Amino acid sequence: MNINDINQFEFKETSKKDKFFSIIESLLFVSGEPLTGKEIAKIIETPLEYTYELMDELTKRYEDSSRGIKLITVNGMYQLVTKAENSDYVQKLLKKNSRQSLSQASLESLAIVAYKQPITRIDIDEIRGVKSESALQKLIERNLIKEIGRLEVPGRPIQYGTTDEFLRQFGLGDLKEMPSIDLFNEVIENEEEQLE
Incomplete structure:
Protein backbone atom coordinates (compact mmCIF):
# COMPACT_ATOMS: atom_id res chain seq x y z
CA MET A 1 0.00 0.00 0.00
CA LYS A 83 -26.15 24.69 25.98
CA ALA A 84 -26.83 26.23 29.37
CA GLU A 85 -25.39 29.61 28.38
CA ASN A 86 -28.19 29.98 25.80
CA SER A 87 -31.02 29.15 28.21
CA ASP A 88 -32.20 32.76 28.63
CA TYR A 89 -32.77 33.06 24.88
CA VAL A 90 -34.43 29.67 24.61
CA GLN A 91 -36.75 30.61 27.50
CA LYS A 92 -37.76 33.79 25.68
CA LEU A 93 -38.77 31.67 22.70
CA LEU A 94 -40.53 29.04 24.77
CA LYS A 95 -42.56 31.23 27.11
CA LYS A 96 -45.00 28.39 27.61
CA ASN A 97 -42.25 25.96 28.45
CA SER A 98 -42.84 23.64 31.40
CA ARG A 99 -40.32 25.44 33.61
CA GLN A 100 -42.24 28.70 33.33
CA SER A 101 -45.54 27.07 34.16
CA LEU A 102 -44.16 25.67 37.39
CA SER A 103 -45.31 27.64 40.40
CA GLN A 104 -42.88 29.29 42.77
CA ALA A 105 -43.66 26.55 45.31
CA SER A 106 -42.84 23.87 42.72
CA LEU A 107 -39.59 25.57 41.73
CA GLU A 108 -38.52 25.88 45.37
CA SER A 109 -39.43 22.25 46.08
CA LEU A 110 -37.61 21.09 42.94
CA ALA A 111 -34.46 22.96 43.97
CA ILE A 112 -34.58 21.40 47.44
CA VAL A 113 -35.04 17.88 46.03
CA ALA A 114 -32.27 18.42 43.46
CA TYR A 115 -29.71 19.58 46.01
CA LYS A 116 -30.72 17.51 49.07
CA GLN A 117 -31.84 14.17 47.57
CA PRO A 118 -32.83 11.72 48.84
CA ILE A 119 -35.22 13.79 50.92
CA THR A 120 -38.67 13.34 52.48
CA ARG A 121 -41.67 15.66 52.15
CA ILE A 122 -41.43 16.47 55.86
CA ASP A 123 -37.84 17.68 55.39
CA ILE A 124 -38.88 19.74 52.35
CA ASP A 125 -41.77 21.27 54.36
CA GLU A 126 -39.34 22.12 57.16
CA ILE A 127 -36.89 23.84 54.78
CA ARG A 128 -39.62 25.79 52.98
CA GLY A 129 -41.61 26.53 56.13
CA VAL A 130 -44.88 25.51 54.45
CA LYS A 131 -46.52 22.30 53.20
CA SER A 132 -45.20 21.06 49.87
CA GLU A 133 -47.54 18.18 49.08
CA SER A 134 -49.26 19.90 46.14
CA ALA A 135 -45.97 21.16 44.67
CA LEU A 136 -44.42 17.70 44.92
CA GLN A 137 -47.45 16.14 43.23
CA LYS A 138 -47.06 18.56 40.29
CA LEU A 139 -43.36 17.71 40.02
CA ILE A 140 -44.18 13.99 40.00
CA GLU A 141 -46.83 14.56 37.29
CA ARG A 142 -44.22 16.41 35.22
CA ASN A 143 -41.78 13.50 35.77
CA LEU A 144 -39.18 15.84 37.30
CA ILE A 145 -39.03 13.96 40.62
CA LYS A 146 -39.89 10.43 41.71
CA GLU A 147 -40.03 8.16 44.73
CA ILE A 148 -36.59 6.62 45.16
CA GLY A 149 -37.13 4.78 48.42
CA ARG A 150 -38.57 4.88 51.92
CA LEU A 151 -36.97 5.63 55.26
CA GLU A 152 -36.82 2.67 57.64
CA VAL A 153 -38.58 4.53 60.47
CA PRO A 154 -42.18 4.44 61.73
CA GLY A 155 -44.52 5.56 58.98
CA ARG A 156 -41.85 4.76 56.34
CA PRO A 157 -41.91 8.22 54.69
CA ILE A 158 -41.20 8.41 50.96
CA GLN A 159 -37.82 9.71 49.86
CA TYR A 160 -37.75 11.77 46.67
CA GLY A 161 -35.07 12.29 44.05
CA THR A 162 -34.81 13.78 40.58
CA THR A 163 -35.49 11.87 37.36
CA ASP A 164 -33.70 11.56 34.02
CA GLU A 165 -36.32 13.99 32.67
CA PHE A 166 -35.09 16.57 35.21
CA LEU A 167 -31.55 16.15 33.84
CA ARG A 168 -32.79 16.53 30.25
CA GLN A 169 -34.94 19.59 31.05
CA PHE A 170 -31.91 21.33 32.54
CA GLY A 171 -29.41 20.05 29.94
CA LEU A 172 -27.38 18.00 32.42
CA GLY A 173 -25.59 14.71 31.82
CA ASP A 174 -25.65 13.85 35.51
CA LEU A 175 -26.14 15.53 38.89
CA LYS A 176 -22.43 16.36 39.17
CA GLU A 177 -22.96 18.99 36.46
CA MET A 178 -25.49 20.92 38.57
CA PRO A 179 -24.52 24.54 39.18
CA SER A 180 -23.68 25.74 42.65
CA ILE A 181 -26.65 26.46 44.91
CA ASP A 182 -25.96 30.21 44.57
CA LEU A 183 -26.31 30.05 40.78
CA PHE A 184 -29.53 28.05 41.13
CA ASN A 185 -30.89 30.73 43.50
CA GLU A 186 -30.15 33.32 40.80
CA VAL A 187 -32.18 31.31 38.28
CA ILE A 188 -35.12 31.15 40.70
CA GLU A 189 -34.92 34.91 41.32
CA ASN A 190 -34.95 35.50 37.53
CA GLU A 191 -37.99 33.21 37.20
CA GLU A 192 -39.75 35.22 39.94
CA GLU A 193 -39.05 38.51 38.11
CA GLN A 194 -40.36 37.12 34.81
CA LEU A 195 -43.57 35.89 36.46
CA GLU A 196 -44.29 39.32 38.02
Missing part, protein backbone atom coordinates in the same frame (compact mmCIF):
# COMPACT_ATOMS: atom_id res chain seq x y z
CA ASN A 2 1.56 3.30 -1.06
CA ILE A 3 0.99 6.74 0.50
CA ASN A 4 -1.83 7.57 -1.96
CA ASP A 5 -3.66 4.37 -1.03
CA ILE A 6 -3.31 5.26 2.66
CA ASN A 7 -4.65 8.77 2.05
CA GLN A 8 -7.60 7.40 0.06
CA PHE A 9 -8.33 4.87 2.83
CA GLU A 10 -8.25 7.62 5.50
CA PHE A 11 -10.48 9.81 3.34
CA LYS A 12 -12.99 6.99 2.84
CA GLU A 13 -12.96 6.18 6.57
CA THR A 14 -13.43 9.87 7.49
CA SER A 15 -16.14 10.25 4.87
CA LYS A 16 -17.91 7.13 6.22
CA LYS A 17 -17.74 8.46 9.80
CA ASP A 18 -19.09 11.84 8.73
CA LYS A 19 -22.03 10.08 7.06
CA PHE A 20 -22.71 8.17 10.30
CA PHE A 21 -22.46 11.41 12.31
CA SER A 22 -24.96 13.04 9.97
CA ILE A 23 -27.40 10.13 10.34
CA ILE A 24 -27.00 10.02 14.13
CA GLU A 25 -27.62 13.77 14.44
CA SER A 26 -30.79 13.39 12.35
CA LEU A 27 -31.99 10.53 14.54
CA LEU A 28 -31.35 12.44 17.77
CA PHE A 29 -32.93 15.60 16.37
CA VAL A 30 -36.23 14.01 15.33
CA SER A 31 -36.47 11.44 18.12
CA GLY A 32 -37.72 13.78 20.84
CA GLU A 33 -36.65 11.10 23.31
CA PRO A 34 -33.13 9.99 24.23
CA LEU A 35 -31.80 6.99 22.28
CA THR A 36 -29.66 4.17 23.61
CA GLY A 37 -26.45 3.14 21.89
CA LYS A 38 -28.13 -0.17 21.07
CA GLU A 39 -31.05 1.60 19.32
CA ILE A 40 -28.65 3.74 17.30
CA ALA A 41 -26.46 0.74 16.39
CA LYS A 42 -29.51 -1.18 15.16
CA ILE A 43 -30.75 1.70 13.00
CA ILE A 44 -27.36 2.56 11.44
CA GLU A 45 -26.47 -1.14 11.23
CA THR A 46 -23.09 -0.98 12.95
CA PRO A 47 -21.59 -3.09 15.75
CA LEU A 48 -22.41 -1.75 19.21
CA GLU A 49 -18.74 -1.10 20.13
CA TYR A 50 -18.19 0.91 16.94
CA THR A 51 -21.40 2.85 17.64
CA TYR A 52 -20.10 3.77 21.09
CA GLU A 53 -16.85 4.96 19.50
CA LEU A 54 -18.87 7.11 17.09
CA MET A 55 -20.95 8.52 19.95
CA ASP A 56 -17.83 9.35 21.99
CA GLU A 57 -16.26 11.12 19.03
CA LEU A 58 -19.47 12.98 18.19
CA THR A 59 -19.85 14.09 21.82
CA LYS A 60 -16.27 15.42 21.75
CA ARG A 61 -16.94 17.26 18.49
CA TYR A 62 -19.86 19.05 20.08
CA GLU A 63 -17.78 19.91 23.16
CA ASP A 64 -15.01 21.33 20.98
CA SER A 65 -17.35 23.41 18.82
CA SER A 66 -19.07 26.72 19.35
CA ARG A 67 -22.47 25.26 18.47
CA GLY A 68 -25.49 26.15 20.58
CA ILE A 69 -26.25 22.52 21.33
CA LYS A 70 -24.39 19.67 22.94
CA LEU A 71 -24.71 15.91 23.03
CA ILE A 72 -25.28 14.51 26.51
CA THR A 73 -25.48 10.99 27.90
CA VAL A 74 -27.99 10.25 30.66
CA ASN A 75 -27.95 6.69 32.01
CA GLY A 76 -26.51 5.34 28.78
CA MET A 77 -28.98 7.26 26.58
CA TYR A 78 -27.99 10.02 24.16
CA GLN A 79 -29.78 13.30 23.55
CA LEU A 80 -29.12 16.67 21.94
CA VAL A 81 -29.79 19.61 24.28
CA THR A 82 -29.20 23.34 24.18
Whole structure:
Protein backbone atom coordinates (compact mmCIF):
# COMPACT_ATOMS: atom_id res chain seq x y z
CA MET A 1 0.00 0.00 0.00
CA ASN A 2 1.56 3.30 -1.06
CA ILE A 3 0.99 6.74 0.50
CA ASN A 4 -1.83 7.57 -1.96
CA ASP A 5 -3.66 4.37 -1.03
CA ILE A 6 -3.31 5.26 2.66
CA ASN A 7 -4.65 8.77 2.05
CA GLN A 8 -7.60 7.40 0.06
CA PHE A 9 -8.33 4.87 2.83
CA GLU A 10 -8.25 7.62 5.50
CA PHE A 11 -10.48 9.81 3.34
CA LYS A 12 -12.99 6.99 2.84
CA GLU A 13 -12.96 6.18 6.57
CA THR A 14 -13.43 9.87 7.49
CA SER A 15 -16.14 10.25 4.87
CA LYS A 16 -17.91 7.13 6.22
CA LYS A 17 -17.74 8.46 9.80
CA ASP A 18 -19.09 11.84 8.73
CA LYS A 19 -22.03 10.08 7.06
CA PHE A 20 -22.71 8.17 10.30
CA PHE A 21 -22.46 11.41 12.31
CA SER A 22 -24.96 13.04 9.97
CA ILE A 23 -27.40 10.13 10.34
CA ILE A 24 -27.00 10.02 14.13
CA GLU A 25 -27.62 13.77 14.44
CA SER A 26 -30.79 13.39 12.35
CA LEU A 27 -31.99 10.53 14.54
CA LEU A 28 -31.35 12.44 17.77
CA PHE A 29 -32.93 15.60 16.37
CA VAL A 30 -36.23 14.01 15.33
CA SER A 31 -36.47 11.44 18.12
CA GLY A 32 -37.72 13.78 20.84
CA GLU A 33 -36.65 11.10 23.31
CA PRO A 34 -33.13 9.99 24.23
CA LEU A 35 -31.80 6.99 22.28
CA THR A 36 -29.66 4.17 23.61
CA GLY A 37 -26.45 3.14 21.89
CA LYS A 38 -28.13 -0.17 21.07
CA GLU A 39 -31.05 1.60 19.32
CA ILE A 40 -28.65 3.74 17.30
CA ALA A 41 -26.46 0.74 16.39
CA LYS A 42 -29.51 -1.18 15.16
CA ILE A 43 -30.75 1.70 13.00
CA ILE A 44 -27.36 2.56 11.44
CA GLU A 45 -26.47 -1.14 11.23
CA THR A 46 -23.09 -0.98 12.95
CA PRO A 47 -21.59 -3.09 15.75
CA LEU A 48 -22.41 -1.75 19.21
CA GLU A 49 -18.74 -1.10 20.13
CA TYR A 50 -18.19 0.91 16.94
CA THR A 51 -21.40 2.85 17.64
CA TYR A 52 -20.10 3.77 21.09
CA GLU A 53 -16.85 4.96 19.50
CA LEU A 54 -18.87 7.11 17.09
CA MET A 55 -20.95 8.52 19.95
CA ASP A 56 -17.83 9.35 21.99
CA GLU A 57 -16.26 11.12 19.03
CA LEU A 58 -19.47 12.98 18.19
CA THR A 59 -19.85 14.09 21.82
CA LYS A 60 -16.27 15.42 21.75
CA ARG A 61 -16.94 17.26 18.49
CA TYR A 62 -19.86 19.05 20.08
CA GLU A 63 -17.78 19.91 23.16
CA ASP A 64 -15.01 21.33 20.98
CA SER A 65 -17.35 23.41 18.82
CA SER A 66 -19.07 26.72 19.35
CA ARG A 67 -22.47 25.26 18.47
CA GLY A 68 -25.49 26.15 20.58
CA ILE A 69 -26.25 22.52 21.33
CA LYS A 70 -24.39 19.67 22.94
CA LEU A 71 -24.71 15.91 23.03
CA ILE A 72 -25.28 14.51 26.51
CA THR A 73 -25.48 10.99 27.90
CA VAL A 74 -27.99 10.25 30.66
CA ASN A 75 -27.95 6.69 32.01
CA GLY A 76 -26.51 5.34 28.78
CA MET A 77 -28.98 7.26 26.58
CA TYR A 78 -27.99 10.02 24.16
CA GLN A 79 -29.78 13.30 23.55
CA LEU A 80 -29.12 16.67 21.94
CA VAL A 81 -29.79 19.61 24.28
CA THR A 82 -29.20 23.34 24.18
CA LYS A 83 -26.15 24.69 25.98
CA ALA A 84 -26.83 26.23 29.37
CA GLU A 85 -25.39 29.61 28.38
CA ASN A 86 -28.19 29.98 25.80
CA SER A 87 -31.02 29.15 28.21
CA ASP A 88 -32.20 32.76 28.63
CA TYR A 89 -32.77 33.06 24.88
CA VAL A 90 -34.43 29.67 24.61
CA GLN A 91 -36.75 30.61 27.50
CA LYS A 92 -37.76 33.79 25.68
CA LEU A 93 -38.77 31.67 22.70
CA LEU A 94 -40.53 29.04 24.77
CA LYS A 95 -42.56 31.23 27.11
CA LYS A 96 -45.00 28.39 27.61
CA ASN A 97 -42.25 25.96 28.45
CA SER A 98 -42.84 23.64 31.40
CA ARG A 99 -40.32 25.44 33.61
CA GLN A 100 -42.24 28.70 33.33
CA SER A 101 -45.54 27.07 34.16
CA LEU A 102 -44.16 25.67 37.39
CA SER A 103 -45.31 27.64 40.40
CA GLN A 104 -42.88 29.29 42.77
CA ALA A 105 -43.66 26.55 45.31
CA SER A 106 -42.84 23.87 42.72
CA LEU A 107 -39.59 25.57 41.73
CA GLU A 108 -38.52 25.88 45.37
CA SER A 109 -39.43 22.25 46.08
CA LEU A 110 -37.61 21.09 42.94
CA ALA A 111 -34.46 22.96 43.97
CA ILE A 112 -34.58 21.40 47.44
CA VAL A 113 -35.04 17.88 46.03
CA ALA A 114 -32.27 18.42 43.46
CA TYR A 115 -29.71 19.58 46.01
CA LYS A 116 -30.72 17.51 49.07
CA GLN A 117 -31.84 14.17 47.57
CA PRO A 118 -32.83 11.72 48.84
CA ILE A 119 -35.22 13.79 50.92
CA THR A 120 -38.67 13.34 52.48
CA ARG A 121 -41.67 15.66 52.15
CA ILE A 122 -41.43 16.47 55.86
CA ASP A 123 -37.84 17.68 55.39
CA ILE A 124 -38.88 19.74 52.35
CA ASP A 125 -41.77 21.27 54.36
CA GLU A 126 -39.34 22.12 57.16
CA ILE A 127 -36.89 23.84 54.78
CA ARG A 128 -39.62 25.79 52.98
CA GLY A 129 -41.61 26.53 56.13
CA VAL A 130 -44.88 25.51 54.45
CA LYS A 131 -46.52 22.30 53.20
CA SER A 132 -45.20 21.06 49.87
CA GLU A 133 -47.54 18.18 49.08
CA SER A 134 -49.26 19.90 46.14
CA ALA A 135 -45.97 21.16 44.67
CA LEU A 136 -44.42 17.70 44.92
CA GLN A 137 -47.45 16.14 43.23
CA LYS A 138 -47.06 18.56 40.29
CA LEU A 139 -43.36 17.71 40.02
CA ILE A 140 -44.18 13.99 40.00
CA GLU A 141 -46.83 14.56 37.29
CA ARG A 142 -44.22 16.41 35.22
CA ASN A 143 -41.78 13.50 35.77
CA LEU A 144 -39.18 15.84 37.30
CA ILE A 145 -39.03 13.96 40.62
CA LYS A 146 -39.89 10.43 41.71
CA GLU A 147 -40.03 8.16 44.73
CA ILE A 148 -36.59 6.62 45.16
CA GLY A 149 -37.13 4.78 48.42
CA ARG A 150 -38.57 4.88 51.92
CA LEU A 151 -36.97 5.63 55.26
CA GLU A 152 -36.82 2.67 57.64
CA VAL A 153 -38.58 4.53 60.47
CA PRO A 154 -42.18 4.44 61.73
CA GLY A 155 -44.52 5.56 58.98
CA ARG A 156 -41.85 4.76 56.34
CA PRO A 157 -41.91 8.22 54.69
CA ILE A 158 -41.20 8.41 50.96
CA GLN A 159 -37.82 9.71 49.86
CA TYR A 160 -37.75 11.77 46.67
CA GLY A 161 -35.07 12.29 44.05
CA THR A 162 -34.81 13.78 40.58
CA THR A 163 -35.49 11.87 37.36
CA ASP A 164 -33.70 11.56 34.02
CA GLU A 165 -36.32 13.99 32.67
CA PHE A 166 -35.09 16.57 35.21
CA LEU A 167 -31.55 16.15 33.84
CA ARG A 168 -32.79 16.53 30.25
CA GLN A 169 -34.94 19.59 31.05
CA PHE A 170 -31.91 21.33 32.54
CA GLY A 171 -29.41 20.05 29.94
CA LEU A 172 -27.38 18.00 32.42
CA GLY A 173 -25.59 14.71 31.82
CA ASP A 174 -25.65 13.85 35.51
CA LEU A 175 -26.14 15.53 38.89
CA LYS A 176 -22.43 16.36 39.17
CA GLU A 177 -22.96 18.99 36.46
CA MET A 178 -25.49 20.92 38.57
CA PRO A 179 -24.52 24.54 39.18
CA SER A 180 -23.68 25.74 42.65
CA ILE A 181 -26.65 26.46 44.91
CA ASP A 182 -25.96 30.21 44.57
CA LEU A 183 -26.31 30.05 40.78
CA PHE A 184 -29.53 28.05 41.13
CA ASN A 185 -30.89 30.73 43.50
CA GLU A 186 -30.15 33.32 40.80
CA VAL A 187 -32.18 31.31 38.28
CA ILE A 188 -35.12 31.15 40.70
CA GLU A 189 -34.92 34.91 41.32
CA ASN A 190 -34.95 35.50 37.53
CA GLU A 191 -37.99 33.21 37.20
CA GLU A 192 -39.75 35.22 39.94
CA GLU A 193 -39.05 38.51 38.11
CA GLN A 194 -40.36 37.12 34.81
CA LEU A 195 -43.57 35.89 36.46
CA GLU A 196 -44.29 39.32 38.02
